[in-house]
Amino acid sequence: MGKFTISKRNDEYQFNFKVGHEEIIRLSEMxxxxxxxxxGxxxxxxxxxIIEVVDKTCE
Structure with missing residues (x-):
C-alpha cells in the first residue's frame, strides 16, 4: 500500500506518493x-x- 508524504519548505508545500520500499512514483511541484x-x-x-497494476514478480 502506498502513502502520501507532505513537506513544507520556504512557505511552499510539496507532496509525494511512495509505494513499496519508499519508491516515489508521484512528486508534486512546489x-x-x-x-x-x-x-492535488x-x-x-x-x-x-483507473491504473492497472501488473505484478511481474509472480510470474
Whole structure:
C-alpha cells in the first residue's frame, strides 16, 4: 500500500506518493496554498483507481 508524504519548505508545500520500499512514483511541484496541495492529493487518489497494476514478480 502506498502513502502520501507532505513537506513544507520556504512557505511552499510539496507532496509525494511512495509505494513499496519508499519508491516515489508521484512528486508534486512546489505549491503555495494548502488548498492546491489538498486538491492535488485528492486528484491523484481519484485517478489512481483507473491504473492497472501488473505484478511481474509472480510470474
Amino acid at each position: 505549491l503555495t496554498m494548502t488548498a492546491e496541495r489538498d486538491h 492529493i485528492e486528484s491523484a487518489k481519484n485517478n489512481a483507481s
